[in-house]
Amino acid sequence: MTWRAFLPIGVFLVLAVALFVGLGRNASIVPSALVGKPVPTFALPALDDQTRGFTSADLKGNGLSLVNVFASWCAPCRAEHPQLMALGQRDDVTLYAINYKDDPAKARAFLDKLGDPFAAIGADPTGRVSIDWGVYGVPETYIVNARGEIIYKHVGPIMPQDLEAKIVPLLDGAGS
Amino acid sequence: MIAEIGHYALVLALALALLLATLPMIGAARNDTLLMAAARPLAVGLAAFVLLAFGCLTTLYVVSDFSVVNVASNSHSAKPLLYKISGVWGNHEGSLVLWVFILALFGASVALLGGNLPARFRARVLSVQAMIALGFLLFTLLTSNPFLRLDPVPANGAGLNPLLQDPGLAFHPPFLYLGYVGFSVAFSFAVAALIEGRVDPAWARWVRPWTLAAWIALTFGIALGSWWAYYELGWGGWWFWDPVENASFMPWLAGTALLHSAIVVEKRDTLKSWTILLAILTFSLSLLGTFIVRSGVITSVHAFASDPARGVFILAFLVLVVGGSLALYAVRAPMLRPGGLFQPVSREGALVVNNVLLAVATGTVLLGTLYPLIEDVVSGQKGSVGPPYYALTFVPLMIPLIVAMGIGPLLKWKRDELGAVLRRVWLAFVLALGVAVVVAYLQDGGPVMALVGVALGVWLIIASLVKWAEQVRLTDGLAGLGRRIRRLRGGVWGMVLAHLGLGVAVLGMTASTAWEEAVLQVMAPGETVSVGGYDFTFEGVTPLPGPNYTAVTGRFLVSRAGRPFAVLDPETRYYAEPPMTTTEAAIRPTLWGDLYAVVGEEARTGGWAVRIYFKPLQHWIWWGAAIMGFGGLLSLFDRRWRVGVAARARARESETIGVPAT
Amino acid sequence: MAVSPARLRKRRRLLLTVGGVVVLGIAAALVLNAFRDSVVFFYSPSEVQARLDDPSLKLADRRFRLGGLVAEDSVVTLDDGVTTEFTVTDGAGEIRVRFTGMLPALFREGQGVVAEGRLEGANLFIAEDVLAKHDENYMPPEVAEALKKSGHWEGPEAAQ
Numbered sequence: 001m002t003w004r005a006f007l008p009i010g011v012f013l014v015l016a017v018a019l020f021v022g023l024g025r026n027a028s029i030v031p032s033a034l035v036g037k038p039v040p041t042f043a044l045p046a047l048d049d050q051t052r053g054f055t056s057a058d059l060k061g062n063g064l065s066l067v068n069v070f071a072s073w074c075a076p077c078r079a080e081h082p083q084l085m086a087l088g089q090r091d092d093v094t095l096y097a098i099n100y101k102d103d104p105a106k107a108r109a110f111l112d113k114l115g116d117p118f119a120a121i122g123a124d125p126t127g128r129v130s131i132d133w134g135v136y137g138v139p140e141t142y143i144v145n146a147r148g149e150i151i152y153k154h155v156g157p158i159m160p161q162d163l164e165a166k167i168v169p170l171l172d173g174a175g176s
Numbered sequence: 177m178i179a180e181i182g183h184y185a186l187v188l189a190l191a192l193a194l195l196l197a198t199l200p201m202i203g204a205a206r207n208d209t210l211l212m213a214a215a216r217p218l219a220v221g222l223a224a225f226v227l228l229a230f231g232c233l234t235t236l237y238v239v240s241d242f243s244v245v246n247v248a249s250n251s252h253s254a255k256p257l258l259y260k261i262s263g264v265w266g267n268h269e270g271s272l273v274l275w276v277f278i279l280a281l282f283g284a285s286v287a288l289l290g291g292n293l294p295a296r297f298r299a300r301v302l303s304v305q306a307m308i309a310l311g312f313l314l315f316t317l318l319t320s321n322p323f324l325r326l327d328p329v330p331a332n333g334a335g336l337n338p339l340l341q342d343p344g345l346a347f348h349p350p351f352l353y354l355g356y357v358g359f360s361v362a363f364s365f366a367v368a369a370l371i372e373g374r375v376d377p378a379w380a381r382w383v384r385p386w387t388l389a390a391w392i393a394l395t396f397g398i399a400l401g402s403w404w405a406y407y408e409l410g411w412g413g414w415w416f417w418d419p420v421e422n423a424s425f426m427p428w429l430a431g432t433a434l435l436h437s438a439i440v441v442e443k444r445d446t447l448k449s450w451t452i453l454l455a456i457l458t459f460s461l462s463l464l465g466t467f468i469v470r471s472g473v474i475t476s477v478h479a480f481a482s483d484p485a486r487g488v489f490i491l492a493f494l495v496l497v498v499g500g501s502l503a504l505y506a507v508r509a510p511m512l513r514p515g516g517l518f519q520p521v522s523r524e525g526a527l528v529v530n531n532v533l534l535a536v537a538t539g540t541v542l543l544g545t546l547y548p549l550i551e552d553v554v555s556g557q558k559g560s561v562g563p564p565y566y567a568l569t570f571v572p573l574m575i576p577l578i579v580a581m582g583i584g585p586l587l588k589w590k591r592d593e594l595g596a597v598l599r600r601v602w603l604a605f606v607l608a609l610g611v612a613v614v615v616a617y618l619q620d621g622g623p624v625m626a627l628v629g630v631a632l633g634v635w636l637i638i639a640s641l642v643k644w645a646e647q648v649r650l651t652d653g654l655a656g657l658g659r660r661i662r663r664l665r666g667g668v669w670g671m672v673l674a675h676l677g678l679g680v681a682v683l684g685m686t687a688s689t690a691w692e693e694a695v696l697q698v699m700a701p702g703e704t705v706s707v708g709g710y711d712f713t714f715e716g717v718t719p720l721p722g723p724n725y726t727a728v729t730g731r732f733l734v735s736r737a738g739r740p741f742a743v744l745d746p747e748t749r750y751y752a753e754p755p756m757t758t759t760e761a762a763i764r765p766t767l768w769g770d771l772y773a774v775v776g777e778e779a780r781t782g783g784w785a786v787r788i789y790f791k792p793l794q795h796w797i798w799w800g801a802a803i804m805g806f807g808g809l810l811s812l813f814d815r816r817w818r819v820g821v822a823a824r825a826r827a828r829e830s831e832t833i834g835v836p837a838t
Numbered sequence: 839m840a841v842s843p844a845r846l847r848k849r850r851r852l853l854l855t856v857g858g859v860v861v862l863g864i865a866a867a868l869v870l871n872a873f874r875d876s877v878v879f880f881y882s883p884s885e886v887q888a889r890l891d892d893p894s895l896k897l898a899d900r901r902f903r904l905g906g907l908v909a910e911d912s913v914v915t916l917d918d919g920v921t922t923e924f925t926v927t928d929g930a931g932e933i934r935v936r937f938t939g940m941l942p943a944l945f946r947e948g949q950g951v952v953a954e955g956r957l958e959g960a961n962l963f964i965a966e967d968v969l970a971k972h973d974e975n976y977m978p979p980e981v982a983e984a985l986k987k988s989g990h991w992e993g994p995e996a997a998q
Contacts, residue, residue: 005449005505005506005507005509005510006506008453008456008457008502008505008506009499009502009503009505009506012460012498012499012502013499015546016491016494016495016498016499018546018549018550018553019467019491019494019549020491021553076249078248078249078330079245079249113328113330114328126910126948127910127948128910128948130948131907131909131910131927131948134907134928137950514847517847520849520853528854528857529857532857532858532861533861536861536862536865537865539865540865540868540869543869547873547877551877559877559878559879559880560877560878560879560880560903561872561873561876561877561878562876562878564872564875564876565872565873565876565877568868568871568872568875568876569865569868569869569872572864572868573861573865573868696920696938696939696940697919697920698918698919698920757946774940776940776941777915777941779915779919780915780919781917781919783919785919785920785940787940
């Protein structure tokens with residue numbers, strides 16, 4: 001009656017497969033209710049006098065755009081910033097930022113230190129516009145096509161591997 | 177420089193782990209004493225280098241070196257020293273270093289204290305232990321290096337999260353890890369025994385203290401975590417059945433079963449195959465817990481949004497360790513000879529009941545924890561199960577378990593008669609019933625399950641005392657009683673206290689859940705409200721500036737029967753960065769229940785929204801857990817384990833006729 | 839009572855098997871029963887509105903979790919001082935929620951929230967429990983866990 005000794009490993013292997021499927025799924029979910037929809041209409045004032053304001057008009061008819069929601073008090077934002085700087089080098093995408101519930105002076109200090117890849121930075125001190133975007137937290141990043149429709153939402157920091165695995169292929173694909 | 181030393185120490189530890197995982201194992205197979213003898217110094221060296229790495233990381237936190245990413249994102253120069261240190265393990269990378277450190281510490285302890293183990297067996301145990309360390313060191317270095325530098329260096333750190341600055345939370349993870357990781361020793365012993373193809377009472381005698389030590393740490397760790405939630409949370413909950421709690425609770429349940437079945441192996445040389453399986457499963461559940469918390473498969477989608485490689489790595493490691501050990505079990509377990517015989521009504525029989533119920537209960541918790549995942553895979557829906565699920569599955573399984581816990585210790589080994597034993601616990605039975613009836617009368621009935629809970633708690637406490645009274649022969653009179661009590665073995669004390677502690681905790685859980693009194697209303701200053709027989713007069717609210725927050729403090733004067741009894745000052749704090757509000761409940765524990773007050777928002781109509789609770793027997797939960805843990809400690813210092821006579825006997829025997837196995 | 843060891847062994851095995859099967863059976867029944875009664879599904883406001891009439895879900899008469907963001911300027915305290923109404927939105931749909939009790943410390947306008955309760959009519963959700971979802975800053979699991987407890991926060995499903 002040795003088959004019983006194989007029972008535990010059988011049960012475990014089933015569990016391991018389930019965990020693996022779960023892992024794969026979770027990595028790919030987090031869709032937004034807004035993906036595939038036009039961006040909300042908004043007009044944000046400029047963060048300070050070193051940049052200009054950011055409105056929904058910026059996102060229509062100007063090629064691919066990337067909208068990053070960040071705050072200086074958010075540690076993961078700091079971690080993803082080099083990746084945004086790298087994306088800023090690309091000619092086929094314009095970077096915009098929504099500065100979320102932040103002190104403009106601290107946000108500027110953050111950008112002075114880490115670099116400013118953004119064509120425009122809108123200040124959203126109350127988070128009201130961010131709600132329309134469906135922002136749950138910072139950082140979040142949206143990619144918007146030339147028609148002003150959200151084609152991708154990234155939750156959490158963009159790490160180097162996200163850049164390679166998701167963002168860059170998406171930009172390359174959408175641009176061609 | 178310190179960061180580089182730490183990093184280097186981790187790499188060296190990895191190299192040592194690699195040597196330790198292979199050389200002694202080969203030596204054991206080839207009967208090469210030199211290779212086997214390498215195990216002990218290697219295990220100590222491994223622990224030393226991981227300690228060095230851990231020390232480096234702690235130093236980086238203490239001196240606030242923000243050029244290190246990990247420190248910059250999780251610490252802040254304005255933090256008190258205590259929380260700078262606890263910040264080391266308050267994040268993913270640092271907690272892994274702590275994990276490996278404790279693992280290596282256990283390995284070194286086995287190397288240093290395991291003088292009575294046969295050399296071959298010890299070499300295999302230490303090798304298996306090092307394989308686990310190898311996996312975790314690789315994981316740390318490849319996906320979660322805590323010593324990475326940051327450029328440019330930020331002026332200050334980002335980790336000033338006020339909620340994490342709490343002593344309960346600061347020491348919760350180390351205790352949990354001591355427990356989780358401590359079960360790795362039982363695992364290594366089990367795998368080594370499977371490789372050797374033999375399990376005997378001496379094996380159980382070696383495993384029991386290590387399992388017990390891990391169990392004690394986990395008991396304290398879980399209790400500390402629930403106590404923290406109760407204090408910090410602001411609405412008086414103490415257990416949520418959330419995946420992270422379950423991750424620590426499942427190894428505890430399985431570990432409890434293991435403690436009991438190892439007794440049967442030691443005393444009666446039977447249930448061997450099952451005990452080995454339990455040892456493997458207990459540590460597997462610890463690893464699964466780590467996987468659940470780390471991978472974010474269940475807790476949070478964001479945990480691995482940053483790096484799915486981590487989840488895949490841990491899963492692969494899990495498959496290797498658990499799958500490998502279970503495969504070994506499948507091949508080797510049938511070789512274990514069945515041992516001593518026993519009748520259904522016997523101490524062994526009761527321990528089997530204990531094991532079956534605990535194992536099935538662990539299974540129900542596992543199913544509930546994985547349910548969201550199963551539902552997602554099967555139907556794509558987002559579902560979850562909460563406390564009602566556990567109330568319907570876990571709780572009913574605990575009822576027969578507690579009944580059996582009162583009787584089991586009184587049964588004789590091999591064979592006994594149920595009728596005779598039941599007559600010895602008549603007092604517990606009558607008192608349990610009596611107290612339940614009195615409570616039902618006082619509370620005008622009350623939920624049936626609550627009355628059952630009260631009866632079970634009283635039953636278990638009294639039945640445990642009956643066991644104690646029999647052991648010290650209380651009925652023989654007072655002459656010499658003191659001496660008999662002093663001479664009672666630590667193991668018996670431990671068993672009596674652990675069971676009694678659970679009874680105390682059951683009473684606390686039942687009463688605080690079933691008979692909590694709560695008032696939620698708007699109170700104007702000067703108003704009085706009566707809760708649980710106490711009169712709470714609201715004095716009003718005063719603003720209170722804090723170091724990095726602003727707060728309002730409410731004040732309640734509490735009186736009982738017209739006499740002043742206590743002053744409660746609950747607080748609500750508003751932090752600016754990151755923006756956050758926290759509630760500091762004011763709690764006054766008493767023997768018969770806790771007074772618990774929270775002040776909330778100012779109402780539009782004037783006055784403040786307040787919540788006041790009376791939670792009967794609330795603290796009995798943690799007192800019970802403390803008694804259980806203390807009982808475990810007494811048992812751990814039982815002199816018989818230090819003598820180890822049987823162990824030495826087997827050591828000699830094993831050296832001479834040891835079975836070579838690959 | 840002289841029983842041969844072989845018979846004893848057989849009897850013990852039988853006993854273990856029967857006992858194990860009985861306990862497992864009871865446990866399986868308990869688990870299945872509990873899953874039927876206590877599983878709570880998660881929906882966002884737009885999902886609720888889109889699938890309200892879906893007969894397979896029976897949203898109108900089952901307990902579920904509603905998750906989204908608390909709409910700005912939507913929080914109103916009723917006259918009793920302890921009942922609150924607010925709007926939960928996911929950008930594509932919104933539902934009004936009513937809750938009697940003290941909101942969790944992390945509950946704020948513009949923040950994520952998960953309410954557990956039942957629908958009353960098509961557009962009012964009576965919450966029995968409100969969990970604030972503190973997720974402004976994506977963080978490691980320990981921190982999220984700590985915040986979750988302190989704020990009575992619920993994470994995974996709500997990220998939809």
